[in-house]
Each structure stands twice: as structure tokens, then as C-alpha cells.
Amino acid sequence: MNYLANRVANLQPSATKAMTERAHALKLEGKSIISLSQGQPDFDTPPNITKAAIEAVNAGKTRYTPTSGIIELREAIKNKFLSDNQIEYSTSEIIVGTGAKQILFNAFLATLNFADEVIIPTPAWVSYPEMVKLIGGNPIEVYCDRQANYKLTAQQLEHAITPKTRWLVLNSPSNPTGSVYSKAELSALAECIRKYPRIMVLCDDIYEKLIYDNQAFYTLAQIAPDLKDRILTINGVSKAYAMTGWRIGYGAGPKALIKTMSIIQGHSTSNPNSIAQYATLAALTGPQHYLQQFTMAFEKRRNFMFGKLNSLDELDCTLPQGAFYLFVNCEGIFQKTTPQGKKLNNDIDVAFYLLEEFGVGLVPGSAFMAPGHLRLSFAAAESQLEAACERIKLALALLQ
Missing domain, CATH: 3.40.640.10 (Type I PLP-dependent aspartate aminotransferase-like (Major domain))
Incomplete structure (x- = not known):
């Protein structure tokens, strides 16, 4: 029996959440995963903010x-x-x-x-x-x-x-x-x-x-x-x-x-x-100085990721002016074949190839109504970003 309302018949799940959850599942299987799929800063919430929350609890608010x-x-x-x-x-x-x-x-x-x-x-x-x-x-x-x-x-x-x-x-x-x-x-x-x-x-x-x-x-x-x-x-x-x-x-x-x-x-x-x-x-x-610190860190990471990925012949991306994402054109990979014999026909294929075989989680551009692209978050530690770039470079080198 179909008990769902008509208005949800064509509702699509969040692709960013789906990729993050798949990456998490692979981690639980013991695989090494670098997740760049979710738009979430890796910094801790500043201490004055967490302190205010604790004080609110203690004050009975x-x-x-x-x-x-x-x-x-x-x-x-x-x-x-x-x-x-x-x-x-x-x-x-x-x-x-x-x-x-x-x-x-x-x-x-x-x-x-x-x-x-x-x-x-x-x-x-x-x-x-x-x-x-x-x-x-x-x-x-x-x-x-x-x-x-x-x-x-x-x-x-x-x-x-x-x-x-x-x-x-x-x-x-x-x-x-x-x-x-x-x-x-x-x-x-x-x-x-x-x-x-x-x-x-x-x-x-x-x-x-x-x-x-x-x-x-x-x-x-x-x-x-x-x-x-x-x-x-x-x-x-x-x-x-x-x-x-x-x-x-x-x-x-x-x-x-x-x-x-x-x-x-x-x-x-x-x-x-x-x-x-x-x-x-x-x-x-409260104090706002850490906003500049966060932004400076993100800008440094942006520059690193942009330089690394744009140097790969198969990828092409523009330098983002804000937020913490790189939007990468990956059409240069299409029709190439993976070591497992699978042909990569679109950005979804590319995203799952990078996740399943090389442990790099990102989001296909089709989720953002822009097929042929990938979105990578650089809101992650520099060591993680460097490792992700090396994995992507290897993944592309193995394509035929």
C-alpha cells in the first residue's frame, strides 16, 4: 500500500548528506576515508560561545x-x-x-x-x-x-x-x-x-x-x-x-x-x-577576532587546493571568492575507464570512483544542478587536504 503523500513522490534526498553518510559507512568498514563532502568547518566552536552555553544551563535557561x-x-x-x-x-x-x-x-x-x-x-x-x-x-x-x-x-x-x-x-x-x-x-x-x-x-x-x-x-x-x-x-x-x-x-x-x-x-x-x-x-x-583567523586559514587552504587540482590536466576549476568549496569541472575524465573496467560516464560515476576506490568523499555537481562538476569542501585540516589531492592525482593517473 502506498501511504505517502503525492507531494513527496519526487522528493530527492540531500546529496551532500548522502555522500557524507556513505563515507561514514565506509569508515565503519575500516577503510581510510577523507570526507570533503560536507560544508562544515573543522574548527571548534570558540570558547566564549561554549562558555555562554554552559552558563545558560547553570542559570536554568x-x-x-x-x-x-x-x-x-x-x-x-x-x-x-x-x-x-x-x-x-x-x-x-x-x-x-x-x-x-x-x-x-x-x-x-x-x-x-x-x-x-x-x-x-x-x-x-x-x-x-x-x-x-x-x-x-x-x-x-x-x-x-x-x-x-x-x-x-x-x-x-x-x-x-x-x-x-x-x-x-x-x-x-x-x-x-x-x-x-x-x-x-x-x-x-x-x-x-x-x-x-x-x-x-x-x-x-x-x-x-x-x-x-x-x-x-x-x-x-x-x-x-x-x-x-x-x-x-x-x-x-x-x-x-x-x-x-x-x-x-x-x-x-x-x-x-x-x-x-x-x-x-x-x-x-x-x-x-x-x-x-x-x-x-x-x-x-563577543570577540570577533577569530573570524579573521578562520578566514585566513580557509584562504590558505583554498589556494593550496586550487593549485593542486588545477594542475591536473583532467580537472579545471575557478578560484572561489568566498565560502569554502572548490567547484571543479571534471568532464575531462568522462569516457575513461577505471582499473576495475568501469567506464566513467558522468560526474556521479567520478564521485563514486574517488570515494569507493580511493577514499575521497566529495559531491557530484549534478546534485547542484550542474552536471559535469564536483564540489570539494576545503573546510578540513591541511594534512587531510594534501592527502586527498594525492589520492585524486593517483586515481586520475590510473584511468585509461
């Missing part, structure tokens, strides 16, 4: 909080937006959730009717289209090629808009490409968006603090304040503060939207974890 988050944390988020991005929000325009993922899901659930369209520039994070489909919307994938550094142009946006368009999703720095939208590029998109008052924009800025080569970060509400009442800006502490397991994200946007998202959250998870909220408060209001 273990009960329900307001659904949208404690007022102290929303005040800190308000101050963060003002100081970092020059955007002014009230606390009633801010919601805290169980990770940025929940904020995204709440926003789509609050606004999408059946068959409403969401424009998603690709390559893109695996969960965007699945969330839209699960709610009954229609993801409109717009492929952004390497010539544009995998970023959406105003001309592409104009062409993709229809009477059913409800949202545009912008992710900068990007997962999986590491591309960062410039002020001029966002301004050009804003010019197009102004012509279509029904369209809202979701800015996923979760990698905001991970920018390289002394570049500046801009977000749409910052450079187009006249569009602020049509923009939901999402961020969190998972990536920059090495707090992936704490599960705290936040969003800021129009008051009516935030209120509805809070009602939805009240009927699903209710408030985010109380202890994690106090830890996040410490993250946003």
Missing part, C-alpha cells in the same frame, strides 16, 4: 522562549545588520529559527501557492528546489555559466520572469561555486526587480563572513533600500562561527512576513533551542 527567539538575541541581530550591512530592522522584523534551513522553509511555506514559481540561479544549493517542490511551488532553474562566474545576470533574470514568479533566490557567497555578487551586479539585478512589484527576493547570506582576497560583501537590501520591504535576508552562525550543530539561523524582512513565519514556526518546532540561542548571543556580541 532551559525553558520555552518566545517563538521568534529571545529579545536579547533579536536585538543583537538587529545591531549586526545595522553595523555590518547598514540595514535597519526592528526586532519585530527578525525571526530566529532552528538553522537557516528552517527560515527558508518557513518563508516558502508562508508565501507560495500551488504552481507559484521561484527563480533559482544554478549551480545552487541542493535544498532550494526540493523545498519549493515540497510546498507545491515550481522551481525555475536558470543556469549561470562559468563566463559569468556562475552568477545570474539581469538579462537572464528578465527572461526568466513570468506572471507566476513569486521569489528570486540569491546566494552570495555561493554554495557550491564560491561566487560573490559585486555591488554593480546586485544593482543591475535590482533595476530589473523594481519593474516587477509582485516579486520578492530571498538573500541567503550564510557565508557572508567567508570572503577572500580582501573583497567587500554586499547584500541586496543594503544597496537597494527601496526594495527592503520585498527582501528576506537570511543568515546564521553555523558556517562563520563553527556552530553547525547548534542549529541557529535567522532572517529579517517585512513585518507581516516575519509574523506569519513565526506563526508557522509556532505550529512546527516552536522556539529554537534555548541554550543555543544564548550561545549565539555570545557569538554575535
Whole structure:
């Protein structure tokens, strides 16, 4: 008997999670695995943050909080937006959730009717289209090629808009490409968006603090304040503060939207974890020097990985401007044969060859709507990255 709802019939599991779980299973079998599939810093959460969590436990702050988050944390988020991005929000325009993922899901659930369209520039994070489909919307994938550094142009946006368009999703720095939208590029998109008052924009800025080569970060509400009442800006502490397991994200946007998202959250998870909220408060209001330390370490690793992999004839990658991923074109491997006699026809074949035979876990680009590519996280120890590069080099050398 089929007891599943129709809306989940074509729902795809997270490819990043799937590759990570397969790598873990191989580890349990005793195989040497270097997992570069998951977007997770290898640094420990800074001690002032963990200390704040312990103090919250000892102070008995273990009960329900307001659904949208404690007022102290929303005040800190308000101050963060003002100081970092020059955007002014009230606390009633801010919601805290169980990770940025929940904020995204709440926003789509609050606004999408059946068959409403969401424009998603690709390559893109695996969960965007699945969330839209699960709610009954229609993801409109717009492929952004390497010539544009995998970023959406105003001309592409104009062409993709229809009477059913409800949202545009912008992710900068990007997962999986590491591309960062410039002020001029966002301004050009804003010019197009102004012509279509029904369209809202979701800015996923979760990698905001991970920018390289002394570049500046801009977000749409910052450079187009006249569009602020049509923009939901999402961020969190998972990536920059090495707090992936704490599960705290936040969003800021129009008051009516935030209120509805809070009602939805009240009927699903209710408030985010109380202890994690106090830890996040410490993250946003405490010392920030380690952010620069983390970024410098990631930039060094980026440069190492880029140099090693780009020196291999079969691989070709662009230098990421932010986040902690290398996005590698692997089409030069296609149609080659492994020592076991298997022909590698696509990026999925390549990914499983590297994992099963050489113990390097990464994610095929097909998961990000970009076949022919691989995504490797360089959020791992330098020794691990060096060993992974050597394994990949050997794996390619053995192909015929």
C-alpha cells in the first residue's frame, strides 16, 4: 500500500548528506576515508560561545522562549545588520529559527501557492528546489555559466520572469561555486526587480563572513533600500562561527512576513533551542577576532587546493571568492575507464570512483544542478587536504 503523500513522490534526498553518510559507512568498514563532502568547518566552536552555553544551563535557561527567539538575541541581530550591512530592522522584523534551513522553509511555506514559481540561479544549493517542490511551488532553474562566474545576470533574470514568479533566490557567497555578487551586479539585478512589484527576493547570506582576497560583501537590501520591504535576508552562525550543530539561523524582512513565519514556526518546532540561542548571543556580541583567523586559514587552504587540482590536466576549476568549496569541472575524465573496467560516464560515476576506490568523499555537481562538476569542501585540516589531492592525482593517473 502506498501511504505517502503525492507531494513527496519526487522528493530527492540531500546529496551532500548522502555522500557524507556513505563515507561514514565506509569508515565503519575500516577503510581510510577523507570526507570533503560536507560544508562544515573543522574548527571548534570558540570558547566564549561554549562558555555562554554552559552558563545558560547553570542559570536554568532551559525553558520555552518566545517563538521568534529571545529579545536579547533579536536585538543583537538587529545591531549586526545595522553595523555590518547598514540595514535597519526592528526586532519585530527578525525571526530566529532552528538553522537557516528552517527560515527558508518557513518563508516558502508562508508565501507560495500551488504552481507559484521561484527563480533559482544554478549551480545552487541542493535544498532550494526540493523545498519549493515540497510546498507545491515550481522551481525555475536558470543556469549561470562559468563566463559569468556562475552568477545570474539581469538579462537572464528578465527572461526568466513570468506572471507566476513569486521569489528570486540569491546566494552570495555561493554554495557550491564560491561566487560573490559585486555591488554593480546586485544593482543591475535590482533595476530589473523594481519593474516587477509582485516579486520578492530571498538573500541567503550564510557565508557572508567567508570572503577572500580582501573583497567587500554586499547584500541586496543594503544597496537597494527601496526594495527592503520585498527582501528576506537570511543568515546564521553555523558556517562563520563553527556552530553547525547548534542549529541557529535567522532572517529579517517585512513585518507581516516575519509574523506569519513565526506563526508557522509556532505550529512546527516552536522556539529554537534555548541554550543555543544564548550561545549565539555570545557569538554575535563577543570577540570577533577569530573570524579573521578562520578566514585566513580557509584562504590558505583554498589556494593550496586550487593549485593542486588545477594542475591536473583532467580537472579545471575557478578560484572561489568566498565560502569554502572548490567547484571543479571534471568532464575531462568522462569516457575513461577505471582499473576495475568501469567506464566513467558522468560526474556521479567520478564521485563514486574517488570515494569507493580511493577514499575521497566529495559531491557530484549534478546534485547542484550542474552536471559535469564536483564540489570539494576545503573546510578540513591541511594534512587531510594534501592527502586527498594525492589520492585524486593517483586515481586520475590510473584511468585509461
